[in-house]
Amino acid sequence: MTPVLAMLHALADEASPRDVWWLYGTRNGREHPFAEEARRLLAALPHRHSHIRYSAPDAEDRRTIDFDASGRLDMRALQALNLPRDGDFYICGPSAFMNDLAAELAALGVARDRIHTELFGAGPSITPGVVAPTRPPPHLPAGVPGTGALVSFARSGLSAHFGPAFRNLLELAEACDVPVRWSCRTGVCHTCETALVAGSVRYEPDPIDAAADGNVLICCARPEGDIVIDL
Numbered sequence: 001m002t003p004v005l006a007m008l009h010a011l012a013d014e015a016s017p018r019d020v021w022w023l024y025g026t027r028n029g030r031e032h033p034f035a036e037e038a039r040r041l042l043a044a045l046p047h048r049h050s051h052i053r054y055s056a057p058d059a060e061d062r063r064t065i066d067f068d069a070s071g072r073l074d075m076r077a078l079q080a081l082n083l084p085r086d087g088d089f090y091i092c093g094p095s096a097f098m099n100d101l102a103a104e105l106a107a108l109g110v111a112r113d114r115i116h117t118e119l120f121g122a123g124p125s126i127t128p129g130v131v132a133p134t135r136p137p138p139h140l141p142a143g144v145p146g147t148g149a150l151v152s153f154a155r156s157g158l159s160a161h162f163g164p165a166f167r168n169l170l171e172l173a174e175a176c177d178v179p180v181r182w183s184c185r186t187g188v189c190h191t192c193e194t195a196l197v198a199g200s201v202r203y204e205p206d207p208i209d210a211a212a213d214g215n216v217l218i219c220c221a222r223p224e225g226d227i228v229i230d231l
């Protein structure tokens, strides 16, 4: 919950007039952290919508106060809520939950690029620069070569020019089949954080929290000149 709770804090601080939907699913009140804090923050938002589901509520859990409905936060629940399809969706949870929910939102007509996820729990191992057997070796991107800054992927032993086909370093790395790891792709989760060996970058959009000194969030960074990154 912590990444989206941070967003809720930011929205509440500015009493944002935006429509904000806060959807949360858990087992019961004993497994519902930050419940009171989220309620207080939501109260500061004039256009808030909140829906809390407990899959196994305890006898002392109060319906309409602690939670709104029994059951899981799944496709049927989402349909019943009649969510706006043109919103930005930020999903945080275990990978199976996120994958299911993202697929269900897409089935409801939400554009894929409006669905952002952040893993809570164990994820696949991070193996920067280690090529999986089924993955093609790193290569120059297809299409017309870029004419921008030269980006060197140090571990992969590949250098490619940045170009207008890429919005950020992550997209260039993917086009080159350079092994990368990412989750939110919007500068929130830091899953893509990578050492910047040489050069400098600028961010677009600005990340919520800056990368550690000497590192770069490749999902929202573009090179300011020739750079070397530890991928």
Ligand code: FES
Residues within 6 Å of the ligand: 181, 182, 183, 184, 185, 186, 187, 188, 189, 190, 191, 192, 193, 217, 218, 219, 220
């Ligand atoms: S993928 Fe989340 S910060 Fe880059």
